Each structure stands twice: as C-alpha cells, then as structure tokens.
Amino acid sequence: MSKEITSRAQDYSQWYNDLIIKSNLADYSAVRGCMVIKPYGFALWENMRDVLDKMFKDTGHVNAYFPLFVPKSLFEAEEKNAEGFAKECAVVTHYRLKADPNNKGKLMVDPEAKLEEELVVRPTSEAIIWSTYKGWIQSYRDLPLLINQWVNVVRWEMRTRLFLRTAEFLWQEGHTAHATAEEAIAETKQMLEVYADFVENWMALPVIKGVKTPNERFAGAEDTYCIESLMQDGKALQAGTSHFLGQNFAKAFDVKFSDKENKLNYVWATSWGVSTRLIGALVMAHSDDDGLILPPRIAPLQVAIVPIYKGDDQKALIGEKVQEIVKQLKALGISVKYDDSDNNRPGWKFAQYEMQGVPVRIAIGARDIENNVVEVARRDTKVKTSVGMEGIAAYVKELLDDIQLQMYNRAKEYLTSHITPADNWDEFVKLLDEKGGFVSAHWDGTNETEDKIKELAKATIRCIPLNNPQEEGVCILTGKPSKERVLFARAY
Amino acid sequence: MSKEITSRAQDYSQWYNDLIIKSNLADYSAVRGCMVIKPYGFALWENMRDVLDKMFKDTGHVNAYFPLFVPKSLFEAEEKNAEGFAKECAVVTHYRLKADPNNKGKLMVDPEAKLEEELVVRPTSEAIIWSTYKGWIQSYRDLPLLINQWVNVVRWEMRTRLFLRTAEFLWQEGHTAHATAEEAIAETKQMLEVYADFVENWMALPVIKGVKTPNERFAGAEDTYCIESLMQDGKALQAGTSHFLGQNFAKAFDVKFSDKENKLNYVWATSWGVSTRLIGALVMAHSDDDGLILPPRIAPLQVAIVPIYKGDDQKALIGEKVQEIVKQLKALGISVKYDDSDNNRPGWKFAQYEMQGVPVRIAIGARDIENNVVEVARRDTKVKTSVGMEGIAAYVKELLDDIQLQMYNRAKEYLTSHITPADNWDEFVKLLDEKGGFVSAHWDGTNETEDKIKELAKATIRCIPLNNPQEEGVCILTGKPSKERVLFARAY
Numbered sequence: 010m011s012k013e014i015t016s017r018a019q020d021y022s023q024w025y026n027d028l029i030i031k032s033n034l035a036d037y038s039a040v041r042g043c044m045v046i047k048p049y050g051f052a053l054w055e056n057m058r059d060v061l062d063k064m065f066k067d068t069g070h071v072n073a074y075f076p077l078f079v080p081k082s083l084f085e086a087e088e089k090n091a092e093g094f095a096k097e098c099a100v101v102t103h104y105r106l107k108a109d110p111n112n113k114g115k116l117m118v119d120p121e122a123k124l125e126e127e128l129v130v131r132p133t134s135e136a137i138i139w140s141t142y143k144g145w146i147q148s149y150r151d152l153p154l155l156i157n158q159w160v161n162v163v164r165w166e167m168r169t170r171l172f173l174r175t176a177e178f179l180w181q182e183g184h185t186a187h188a189t190a191e192e193a194i195a196e197t198k199q200m201l202e203v204y205a206d207f208v209e210n211w212m213a214l215p216v217i218k219g220v221k222t223p224n225e226r227f228a229g230a231e232d233t234y235c236i237e238s239l240m241q242d243g244k245a246l247q248a249g250t251s252h253f254l255g256q257n258f259a260k261a262f263d264v265k266f267s268d269k270e271n272k273l274n275y276v277w278a279t280s281w282g283v284s285t286r287l288i289g290a291l292v293m294a295h296s297d298d299d300g301l302i303l304p305p306r307i308a309p310l311q312v313a314i315v316p317i318y319k320g321d322d323q324k325a326l327i328g329e330k331v332q333e334i335v336k337q338l339k340a341l342g343i344s345v346k347y348d349d350s351d352n353n354r355p356g357w358k359f360a361q362y363e364m365q366g367v368p369v370r371i372a373i374g375a376r377d378i379e380n381n382v383v384e385v386a387r388r389d390t391k392v393k394t395s396v397g398m399e400g401i402a403a404y405v406k407e408l409l410d411d412i413q414l415q416m417y418n419r420a421k422e423y424l425t426s427h428i429t430p431a432d433n434w435d436e437f438v439k440l441l442d443e444k445g446g447f448v449s450a451h452w453d454g455t456n457e458t459e460d461k462i463k464e465l466a467k468a469t470i471r472c473i474p475l476n477n478p479q480e481e482g483v484c485i486l487t488g489k490p491s492k493e494r495v496l497f498a499r500a501y
Numbered sequence: 502m503s504k505e506i507t508s509r510a511q512d513y514s515q516w517y518n519d520l521i522i523k524s525n526l527a528d529y530s531a532v533r534g535c536m537v538i539k540p541y542g543f544a545l546w547e548n549m550r551d552v553l554d555k556m557f558k559d560t561g562h563v564n565a566y567f568p569l570f571v572p573k574s575l576f577e578a579e580e581k582n583a584e585g586f587a588k589e590c591a592v593v594t595h596y597r598l599k600a601d602p603n604n605k606g607k608l609m610v611d612p613e614a615k616l617e618e619e620l621v622v623r624p625t626s627e628a629i630i631w632s633t634y635k636g637w638i639q640s641y642r643d644l645p646l647l648i649n650q651w652v653n654v655v656r657w658e659m660r661t662r663l664f665l666r667t668a669e670f671l672w673q674e675g676h677t678a679h680a681t682a683e684e685a686i687a688e689t690k691q692m693l694e695v696y697a698d699f700v701e702n703w704m705a706l707p708v709i710k711g712v713k714t715p716n717e718r719f720a721g722a723e724d725t726y727c728i729e730s731l732m733q734d735g736k737a738l739q740a741g742t743s744h745f746l747g748q749n750f751a752k753a754f755d756v757k758f759s760d761k762e763n764k765l766n767y768v769w770a771t772s773w774g775v776s777t778r779l780i781g782a783l784v785m786a787h788s789d790d791d792g793l794i795l796p797p798r799i800a801p802l803q804v805a806i807v808p809i810y811k812g813d814d815q816k817a818l819i820g821e822k823v824q825e826i827v828k829q830l831k832a833l834g835i836s837v838k839y840d841d842s843d844n845n846r847p848g849w850k851f852a853q854y855e856m857q858g859v860p861v862r863i864a865i866g867a868r869d870i871e872n873n874v875v876e877v878a879r880r881d882t883k884v885k886t887s888v889g890m891e892g893i894a895a896y897v898k899e900l901l902d903d904i905q906l907q908m909y910n911r912a913k914e915y916l917t918s919h920i921t922p923a924d925n926w927d928e929f930v931k932l933l934d935e936k937g938g939f940v941s942a943h944w945d946g947t948n949e950t951e952d953k954i955k956e957l958a959k960a961t962i963r964c965i966p967l968n969n970p971q972e973e974g975v976c977i978l979t980g981k982p983s984k985e986r987v988l989f990a991r992a993y
Contacts, residue, residue, distance in 0.1 A: 036637075040568045045568065051563070071543070072544070073537065073538055075537050078591075079532070083531055085606070098598050101594075105590060105657065106587040108587075116577045118619055130569075141537055144528070163569065177568055
C-alpha cells in the first residue's frame with residue numbers, strides 16, 4: 010500500500026496530495042476547490058477543535074453563531090477589509106430555482122427571484138459581527154465581549170490544495186470588543202500565545218511568533234500577529250493569526266460605548282483564527298514516505314493492535330489476551346482498536362496503520378502468547394521492541410509521551426537549523442534556492458523593497474519575530490540602513 | 502424585568518419572541534430571515550449537540566464534512582428531492598465583487614465572474630453526499646457507511662420565526678448507506694429511537710413516534726419517521742425526522758456495490774436530522790410568563806447563587822461560605838455561578854435568572870449565615886425552601902433530578918390529556934378550535950382527503966403512530982371506510 014504514494018524526493022507536492030487521499034483524511038469533491046473531509050480527517054479536526062475550544066473557554070471566551078451571509082452593504086462598510094476580500098467572494102444573487110421549460114427534469118435559476126441586495130458568503134465575519142455588536146454594546150459594563158465561532162467560510166481561491174487552500178474551509182474566528190487599546194492588544198497577544206501553545210504542545214510543531222509587515226497584514230487590521238511554522242521542504246506556513254483591529258470596525262459600524270465618565274468612545278477590536286489548514290501543516294511537517302505521522306495527543310487513534318494467527322483457535326487465544334490489554338489501555342485514557350478482521354492480512358494492516366499515522370502498533374502472535382510478550386512498533390522512528398505483557402499499558406503510555414516529545418524535538422531541531430542569516434543578496438538567494446527555511450536578513454522597512462524582493466526571490470517576509478534583537482545593518486536589496494533583521498521565506 | 506415580556510394569554514406568539522430575545526438565546530440579524538445565536542443560546546445548543554453526538558457515536562456513526570455548495574446538475578439529479586427544495590434555494594451565481602465605478606467606495610458583483618454552473622447553498626445534503634458515496638462504495642465490504650455531519654443549511658423561507666423557521670439554521674444530518682433494505686429500515690428506526698430518547702430524557706419533552714403520510718414525506722424518501730411534540734398552545738411541532746430513502750439516491754447517482762456473490766446492486770439509504778428548531782420546541786413547551794424553564798440536564802447553567810448583603814463585611818462573610826458550597830456543587834458535576842457583582846440588586850438578579858430559566862437559584866444573606874441555612878428556589882414551580890448548609894450539595898443534586906422528572910411529567914400529562922378522539926367532523930373542528938392538541942380520527946387514506954381537511958380545518962396529519970391499534974371506522978370527512986385512526990393537529 011505504501012508503495013502507492015509518491016516519495017518526497019520525487020515530488021513533494023504530489024507526495025502531499027497522495028498522502029491526504031491514501032490516508033483517508035480527505036477527498037476531492039464535485040465542487041470546484043472544495044473538499045470532503047472524510048471521517049478519519051474529521052476525527053483529527055474534532056480532537057484539535059476540542060482542545061482549542063477548551064483553551065478559548067479557559068481564557069474567558071464563549072461561543073456563538075452569526076449568519077453565513079453578509080449583505081453587500083455591510084460587507085463594504087469597512088473599506089480595507091472589503092477591498093481585501095472582494096476578489097474572492099462567492100455571491101448569492103437569487104433565492105429560488107424553477108423547472109427549466111426548455112429542459113425537461115432540469116432546473117434553472119428563477120429570474121424573478123432576484124435578491125434586492127446581494128449576499129456575500131462570509132469570507133470572514135468582522136462585518137456581520139460588528140454590525141451586530143452595535144446593538145449589544147452601550148456601556149463599559151457591556152465590555153469586554155469575548156466571542157468565538159466555529160464555522161465554515163468561503164474564499165474563492167483560484168489555485169486550491171487539499172487543506173492548505175480550499176474555496177470552503179472550516180475555522181474558528183474570535184471577535185472581541187474592548188474598552189481600551191491596551192486591553193485589545195493584550196487580548197491579541199494572549200490569543201497568539203494560545204495558538205502557539207496548541208501548535209507546539211499538541212501538534213508537536215514548533216513555531217516562530219512574530220508580527221506581520223504592513224504589506225502582509227489582514228485587511229482592516231492595525232497589526233497582525235502570527236505564528237509561522239516550517240515544512241519539510243523548507244517552505245514556511247502561516248499556522249495562525251491574531252489581529253489587533255484598532256477602532257476600524259467600530260468606526261465603520263458606529264459602535265460606541267459610554268465610559269465610566271459617561272463619555273462616548275469607539276470600541277477597540279481584535280479577531281483571531283485558525284483553520285483546517287492546520288491539518289495541512291501537520292501532514293507536511295511530520296509525515297514520511299510511508300504515510301502520516303500523527304502526534305499522539307491529537308491522533309484519532311493512538312494504538313492499533315493486530316493479531317497474527319493461523320486458524321480460529323489461535324485467533325481466539327490471542328483475542329482473549331488482547332481484551333485484557335485493551336482494557337488496561339482504555340483505563341489509562343488511551344484510544345485503541347483491535348483489528349481482528351479477516352478481510353486483510355497483517356502486512357496489509359501494518360501498512361494501513363502506518364499510512365494513517367497511528368502512533369503505536371502492537372502485533373501479537375501465538376508464539377508471543379507463549380512467551381508472554383508483544384511486539385510494539387512506534388510509527389515515528391519505526392523502531393520495534395519486544396515488550397513483556399506485564400505492565401504493557403504503562404509502557405505504551407510512556408511511549409506515547411515519548412513519541413510526542415521526539416516529534417516536537419525533531420521538528421524543533423529542523424526549524425532551528427533552518428533559520429540562517431544572510432548578509433548580501435547572493436547569499437540570500439542561494440540560501441532560498443539551496444537550503445530553504447527562514448532567512449534572517451536586514452530590510453529597509455519599505456513596502457516597495459518588500460515587493461521587489463518578493464518579485465525577484467519569490468520570498469516574503471514571514472514575520473518580524475517578537476522580542477527581535479535590535480542590530481544595525483543594511484538592507485539586503487537596497488543597502489539602506491536597517492535596525493533589525495526580519496525573517497524571509499518561500500511560503501505556502 | 503419579567504414585566505417586559507408579553508404574557509402567554511395575551512399573545513402566545515409575541516410571548517415566544519419576547520422570551521427568546523430577553524433571555525439572550527438569540528437575536529435578529531441584519532440578514533433577512535437569519536438569526537444570531539447568542540452565547541447563552543449557543544451554550545444550550547452545545548449541550549444538546551454534545552449529548553446527541555455521543556449517542557450517534559455510541560451507535561457506530563462517525564462525523565465528516567461535505568461541501569456547503571451543491572452544483573445545480575447534482576442538485577437536480579434526484580428529481581423529487583430537487584422539486585421539493587427548488588423553491589427555497591439560495592443560489593451562488595458569481596465568485597467576485599469589484600469596485601463600483603459609479604459609486605465610490607462601493608462594490609458591485611463583477612459580471613465577468615459569473616459561474617459556469619450555479620451553486621445551490623445546501624438545503625440538505627443528500628445530493629452532494631451521494632455523488633461522493635459513488636466513489637467510496639464498490640463492494641459489500643464498504644458497507645454500511647454510517648456518517649453524520651453537524652453543519653449549517655439554508656432554506657429560503659418566506660415567513661421566518663426565531664429558531665422555529667429561519668433561512669439559515671444549524672443541524673445534524675446523518676446519511677447512511679446499506680446493503681439491504683432491511684438494514685436501512687432498521688437504521689431509520691434506530692435513529693428515531695435515539696431522537697426520542699434524547700428529546701424525552703434530556704429535553705424533558707414527551708413525543709409521539711410515528712410515520713408520516715405520503716403527503717408529508719421528505720422529498721425523495723420512501724418513508725419518513727418522525728417524533729411529534731406538543732406545545733403549550735395546543736399546536737404540534739415536529740421535533741425530528743428519520744427517512745428511509747430506498748434506492749432513490751443510489752439510482753440518481755448510480756451508486757452500486759458488488760455483493761458476496763459478486764452481483765451489482767443499488768445501495769440502500771437513510772437520512773435523519775434534528776436542528777436548532779429543537780430549541781424553539783424547548784422554549785415553547787416548558788416556559789412561563791416569567792421566562793424560560795430549562796431542563797437541568799441540558800441547561801447551560803444549573804445553579805445561580807445570589808448574595809444578599811449590606812456592606813463589604815457581610816459580602817466577604819457570605820462569599821467565604823459560598824466558596825465552600827460552589828466547591829461541593831462542582832465536585833458533583835453541577836454547573837454553578839456565584840453572582841456577587843455590584844452592578845445589580847438581588848431582585849434584578851432573581852428576575853434575570855428566572856428569565857434565563859436557570860433551574861435552581863440559591864439566595865444567601867447575613868442572617869442565613871448565622872442560622873446556617875440558605876434559601877433554595879426551584880425555577881419550575883417557584884417553590885422556595887430553607888435548607889441547612891450541611892448537605893446542601895446533595896440536596897441540590899436531588900432537586901435537579903426532581904426538576905428534570907417533574908418537567909417531563911407535567912409535559913407528559915399535558916400531552917396525554919391532549920390526544921382526543923373525534924368521531925365526526927363537527928367534533929373534530931370543535932376540538933381543534935377549542936381544546937387544541939392532537940385529535941385522533943379516522944381518515945380514508947387518500948392524499949385528496951388529507952389536503953381537503955388541511956384546507957378546511959387548518960390541521961395536518963402529524964403522523965400515524967408506531968404500533969397503531971387497528972380499528973374499523975369511517976373517515977371523519979368522507980365517511981369512507983378506514984382501518985386506523987391517525988393523529989391530526991395544527992402545527993408549527
């Protein structure tokens with residue numbers, strides 16, 4: 010089975026697509042640019058969502074639900090935001106189909122059911138939410154509002170890729186309202202920390218925390234904070250963003266509150282989001298040529314047990330022993346599946362669980378029963394160990410923790426060794442072409458230079474890292490003075 | 502506060518709207534027919550969703566995600582289904598906005614970004630899902646497929662009501678595929694039982710399980726099973742449906758499987774769904790003129806504790822005592838909020854928690870501390886009891902169970918006493934006009950008579966109850982022979 014996927018060396022991009030399909034994470038759909046998230050992929054998303062949701066609630070946020078549709082007049086109210094998303098909006102113009110008189114059994118859009126005002130399918134929800142907040146916020150007592158929603162959004166992308174860039178995707182978007190700029194900025198930073206915590210400690214993926222340049226900001230934001238991660242091919246991937254929106258949306262929708270001195274002020278805003286794109290990052294960062302490698306803490310299935318037997322007697326004998334192991338593992342909160350189906354041979358099952366990235370596989374045969382051992386294989390390193398059945402559950406629990414840790418450490422080492430300084434243009438381009446990863450270089454701070462570098466080297470400024478050391482230098486392209494290095498990379 | 506809502510006697514419909522808004526369950530939105538589910542309402546929905554989701558998983562189902570959009574050519578493939586939903590479809594026709602040259606700062610639909618094929622925003626997902634299943638099902642080994650999704654859907658209703666009928670709503674839709682009709686029918690019935698279990702034992706709302714007449718079937722189904730509930734104004738409300746779809750969708754999308762004898766057969770299908778409409782049912786069935794009454798098992802907040810104090814010393818003294826109580830309640834898994842904010846007086850807080858249907862309210866004053874008691878008020882009956890602080894947590898736990906039970910019993914008694922036989926037309930109409938509820942009457946079994954009765958009496962056949970007693974009789978309208986009574990009602 011594993012032979013059916015392209016190797017990374019051969020074609021990294023094709024490897025990624027093959028992997029998503031073969032591991033049953035997702036499938037292409039009949040709708041251009043949209044995908045189907047299959048049960049295995051959705052179980053992964055559920056685990057990620059549940060952890061994040063708890064983190065949001067632990068930091069005082071509540072969930073709500075705002076409409077899918079944004080009337081055009083609301084959508085265009087915050088001009089920069091509208092301009093930023095206008096080119097990728099799916100638009101509902103009609104509310105009825107009718108029988109097509111020229112085409113029996115077919116339907117057509119009913120021209121008499123044209124909407125007076127077109128509805129944009131939300132690409133993001135600042136507009137609809139801030140038009141609602143206007144009715145909810147009068148006084149400082151109504152603040153802060155700390156609301157999140159888990160929803161689908163649509164951005165009509167021309168070039169789509171499973172998980173990484175799809176016309177429809179699932180995400181969460183937090184939208185908070187505050188009395189002061191300081192409080193809103195603190196919220197923006199807090200949510201960046203929450204994202205970093207989740208991605209590092211649950212997805213085993215180290216990130217760089219930073220701020221975007223004005224060029225790369227969210228449309229309508231005053232500041233965009235981000236976490237950037239690094240894929241195995243040396244390309245960067247933005248894993249999450251947290252925006253300080255200033256008073257832009259409050260002004261666009263006239264949302265004011267009376268403070269303790271009874272003075273009217275515009276409300277301060279943040280928004281922050283992560284999406285199913287994270288699954289793409291997870292796959293690209295950790296997997297190998299045999300399939301997915303999933304971090305135990307969010308894997309839909311942590312342990313697969315495969316019996317190796319001849320005949321029903323051996324199967325029954327093994328099955329009996331396995332029931333004990335399953336019980337012990339479940340008692341420790343470990344998810345486990347005993348796969349004793351007769352449809353497929355053990356070798357096929359091994360390959361299947363490898364493809365799907367199940368962190369631990371246990372094989373058990375008749376002789377193992379005699380010797381009171383099982384064979385335990387860890388997915389990340391493929392190391393197999395013979396382990397006594399006594400204390401197997403505790404062993405597996407420790408092993409899962411170790412896999413989580415080692416996955417993080419390997420990714421961290423890769424990231425650390427792929428942040429390279431460049432002090433002149435040739436070096437800069439050479440690093441991007443040959444080594445990949447982040448290149449730390451001086452930049453003169455202008456949009457024009459940033460654009461020019463993007464054009465010449467296909468690299469963008471991923472971020473200005475938080476707590477960035479200040480250092481005198483000259484711009485990699487223009488030679489103009491600069492006070493700090495920024496991180497460039499080619500990116501997804 | 503409670504004075505601000507219309508009484509049921511005065512205007513039941515206005516009472517309902519007032520209640521939804523004042524209790525902070527939901528709000529109107531800027532989008533015609535769409536609502537905003539506010540944090541309190543969404544917390545209720547999350548509780549309901551989590552219980553149902555576990556029930557689905559316990560019966561072997563898994564979650565997935567299919568696209569929001571259905572290309573028109575797929576949508577129209579199953580003709581009856583398409584015909585049934587065509588009149589209420591929101592249709593995406595364009596994928597881009599652009600600056601309006603005649604209107605500075607405004608946007609317009611870009612006429613050059615017209616889709617080749619229109620996309621229907623899913624009103625239900627049989628079409629997109631069965632077009633996908635075609636690629637997933639080849640052999641009997643691929644069956645059954647037991648998949649559910651929690652998503653938003655859009656049905657362009659002309660007359661909308663908060664929760665009960667909105668243009669966009671949230672729901673779950675199960676879509677299963679089976680090798681035999683028997684298995685699919687068993688699944689259909691099983692999911693009806695799951696729904697009945699949930700609505701009765703968690704929402705405290707008794708239901709009648711039955712089958713719809715052909716007239717009232719889901720478009721594209723062979724049989725629609727339903728659970729019907731009864732609101733306080735005597736009108737029925739369909740709380741959930743489970744459809745046996747036969748091979749209709751398999752034929753429309755050419756989904757065949759090879760059986761064990763290697764013969765190709767069309768696959769058998771079911772679908773089943775409940776939606777945020779259930780919240781409307783919950784509100785209408787249980788609440789009173791002072792606000793919501795929520796069943797403890799799904800209430801977002803089970804216990805509110807309000808201190809009654811003068812000065813900071815008393816507040817501190819009470820606060821100390823309450824922390825103990827809060828700890829004890831939480832240890833029993835009870836959700837509790839200590840509301841010691843100074844913004845509002847105790848009377849205002851009492852009214853607020855009544856309005857929001859919090860099952861138990863505890864009030865505690867300085868004298869109560871001296872006497873080592875608290876005042877416990879149950880929301881359903883408004884009975885207040887002085888309870889010793891010793892064992893307060895156990896008392897509250899029992900009280901919550903009792904509230905859940907009594908809410909069910911009251912609703913059950915109301916339902917039972919509102920199923921009334923009618924043996925002639927005058928009696929039938931009189932019952933509908935004066936008593937309300939379900940009227941059990943003979944019907945000749947034809948669509949025409951059913952339509953005529955609907956026209957004359959504004960009542961529909963809600964269902965033919967499961968295990969319906971067979972009884973000779975004559976149709977209430979036509980006098981033609983009939984073998985069983987069916988349940989009529991005016992309905993939401």
